[in-house]
Structures are given as structure tokens and as C-alpha cells.
Amino acid sequence: MGIHMGSENKTKRRNAGAGKHRGSIEAKKARMGVLFTLPWILGLLIFYAYPLIASIYYSFTSYSILSAGEFVGLANYRTLVQDELFWKSIVNTLIFTAMSVPVNLILGVAIALLLNVKIKGIGIYRTIFFIPTLVPVVATATVWRWLLNSNYGLFNSILARFGLGPVPWLASEDWSKISLVMIAAWGIGQAIIINLGGLQDISPEYYEAAAIDGANTWQKTRHITLPLLTPVIFYNLVMSIINSLQIFTLPYALTNGEGSPTHSLTFYVMHLYNNAFGYMKMGYASAMAWILFVIILILTLIIFTTSKKWVHYQQ
Numbered sequence: 001m002g003i004h005m006g007s008e009n010k011t012k013r014r015n016a017g018a019g020k021h022r023g024s025i026e027a028k029k030a031r032m033g034v035l036f037t038l039p040w041i042l043g044l045l046i047f048y049a050y051p052l053i054a055s056i057y058y059s060f061t062s063y064s065i066l067s068a069g070e071f072v073g074l075a076n077y078r079t080l081v082q083d084e085l086f087w088k089s090i091v092n093t094l095i096f097t098a099m100s101v102p103v104n105l106i107l108g109v110a111i112a113l114l115l116n117v118k119i120k121g122i123g124i125y126r127t128i129f130f131i132p133t134l135v136p137v138v139a140t141a142t143v144w145r146w147l148l149n150s151n152y153g154l155f156n157s158i159l160a161r162f163g164l165g166p167v168p169w170l171a172s173e174d175w176s177k178i179s180l181v182m183i184a185a186w187g188i189g190q191a192i193i194i195n196l197g198g199l200q201d202i203s204p205e206y207y208e209a210a211a212i213d214g215a216n217t218w219q220k221t222r223h224i225t226l227p228l229l230t231p232v233i234f235y236n237l238v239m240s241i242i243n244s245l246q247i248f249t250l251p252y253a254l255t256n257g258e259g260s261p262t263h264s265l266t267f268y269v270m271h272l273y274n275n276a277f278g279y280m281k282m283g284y285a286s287a288m289a290w291i292l293f294v295i296i297l298i299l300t301l302i303i304f305t306t307s308k309k310w311v312h313y314q315q
Contacts, residue, residue: 059286076287088263089271097244100181104188104240112195130189141253144183173264191236198232230311245296
């Protein structure tokens, strides 16, 4: 019996030693994991967390790049309410979003459906539609500013051949946003690729069952393709709204930062940028940034709430 208890004690000591060894190995792995992720963690804290928290505080101050400023409470927000250009930029941004998002969604789905057809050389066509997204936005703005020039632009030259008068694309308040929607739609290659991936993820069994029931192409598209593509459409919808509300580079490059004509292309982030780096009103710009955050948050929550009624997932 003594021998038996002695062997049990040795086994316990051996297991305890093995447990401590495993524990030390796990602790070492954890330390190494933290060490390797430390640059990312520091980058997140320094370049994301700190600016985010600091902007909340600065929105209640008169801080500028040149001076520390002082705490002014809600003065920046009260001034924003009285700023006519602030309201103009909000209206411009919302109008552009309301025009651009449906166009981009419909075109993205329609072109993806065409590119999903199995024909010879389809990869070339897919590449052609994706190439515009690789062109820098400033270069895109420069080319389109020439194409839409009221006097010698290519578009008006084509219209003149059909006896149609010149259209003041970027020179008229009535046409400027339409022109911008056209230019933005030219670069929807990324949304097309995402839709194409969603189409190819749909199981062919659905189409085989529909074909047995005698469904034609339109019926398959309406009752199978579009419903099962709604998760991808939902994603593109959310991202398109967020990107449209934050549009900056394209109109800024088109108008050289002026938002002309008559501020019809002065969008919210352009006005924010001008206040922050043009007038050095960082506190004022921080307040604008948080108002934009609230607008985007509200719209996103509304979309997520309604998505339960129209987004369908494969079973």
C-alpha cells in the first residue's frame, strides 16, 4: 500500500510539473502574441483612439492649429446652426446621396448580371469594368472636367452632331450634381465585383429546380437571383451611403476646392476641410465631424432595422 501511495504521489508531482510547464509555455505564447501585435495596438491607440477622443473635446473648444484655444461649450454647435453654408452643404450632400446611391446600386447589379454570363472572353470584360477604380480620383476629375467642358468638351461635341444645344454640365447649378453622379457611376467597378461574387455564390440547384418548374430567365432573376443577392446589395447599400455622405476628393478636384457653381458642389466634408485647414477652425470642424457621425449612424441604424424585411439569406 505504501508503494502504491508513493507511485500516486510521484504521478501527481509529475502532472503538476507538466501543468506548470504547459502554463509557462502558454504564458510565453501570450507574451509573444502581445509583442507581435503591439505595433498594431499602438497604431490603433495613437492614430484612431486618441484623435477620436480628442475631437470630442476639441468640438467644445475654440482650438486651432495655431493656438490651444479655450473651452466654449456648445458655442461651435450654435454657430453651425446659424451657418448658411453649413446647411447648404448638408442639402447638397443629401441630394447627391439620394441620386447617386440608387444609380450605383442598379448599375452595379445590372452590369454584374451581364458579366456573370458564361461567354468567351468574359474575363476581359470584367477587367474593363474594374479598371476605372484603379485610376486616381484626381486624374479622373481632370479627364471628366475636359469631357464635360461647356465650350469644347467631348460630350457637347457629340450632342452638337445630333443638333442638340450645349449642356452646361459643370457650369450650371441644375446640371452640376447630375454630372457628378455620372462621374461617380463611372467608378463602380468594386461594387460590380462584389455583386459578381454574390451571384457566383448562389447555388445552381435553385436554378435547376426553377427550370424543372418551367421558369424563364426573368422569373429566375426576379424570384431567385435578386432575393438571394440581397445580402450583397445590403452591404453595397450601407457602404455606398457612407461613401456618398463623405464624398470629398472628386468634387474638390473638379472645382479646385471652390464648390462652384454657386456652392452647388460644396459638400459637407469639403466645408469641414475648409474650416479645419483653410480657416484653422479645428474646434468648429470637430463639431462638424461629430454631426456627420451622428447622421451616418442614424441612417445606418435605419437601414439595419429595415433589413430584416427585405434581406434574404440562403438556407
